[in-house]
Amino acid sequence: MISKNRIKYIVYLQKKKARDEEKLYVVEGDKIVREFLRAGVHISSLVAKPEFLGSLSAGMLENVKDIEEVSYKELKQISTLKTPHNALAIIDIPERKLDL
Numbered sequence: 001m002i003s004k005n006r007i008k009y010i011v012y013l014q015k016k017k018a019r020d021e022e023k024l025y026v027v028e029g030d031k032i033v034r035e036f037l038r039a040g041v042h043i044s045s046l047v048a049k050p051e052f053l054g055s056l057s058a059g060m061l062e063n064v065k066d067i068e069e070v071s072y073k074e075l076k077q078i079s080t081l082k083t084p085h086n087a088l089a090i091i092d093i094p095e096r097k098l099d100l
Contacts, residue, residue: 002047002074010047010078013090023093028079033087037061041091048087049075 010026012018019025024044027033030052036043037060045066046053053069061067075084 002068002070002078006068007074007078010088010090014080019093024090025093026080027089027091028081028087029085030087033089034060036089036091037064043089043091045090046087047075047078047089052086 013022013024013026027036033046033048034056037056040063043064045068046061046064047068047070049072050069053067072084075086075088078088079085
C-alpha cells in the first residue's frame with residue numbers, strides 16, 4: 001500500500017518546476033520501464049502491480065532503490081494516463097557535462 005504523502009509527491013513530480021527542483025522524472029508504462037531496467041539506469045523508485053514485479057528477474061532490480069507494490073486503483077491515482085499501465089518509475093535526471 002502506498003501512502004498519501006507518496007501519492008502527493010509522485011503527482012507533484014508531474015510538474016516541470018518540481019522535476020527541475022528534485023532532479024527526478026516519471027516514466028510510465030511496462031515497456032519503457034523494462035527498457036530502463038535492462039539498461040541499468042539508476043531508478044529512485046519503482047511503483048508497480050505485483051504481476052509486473054513477478055515478471056522481472058532479480059538482476060533487473062539491482063539498480064532500483066525503492067520498490068512499492070500497488071493495486072490498480074492506487075496506480076490510477078498517481079498515473080497521468082487515462083488507463084494506467086502496470087508500472088511507473090521515478091528516475092534521476094542525468095547531469096549534463098559539456099566538453100568545451
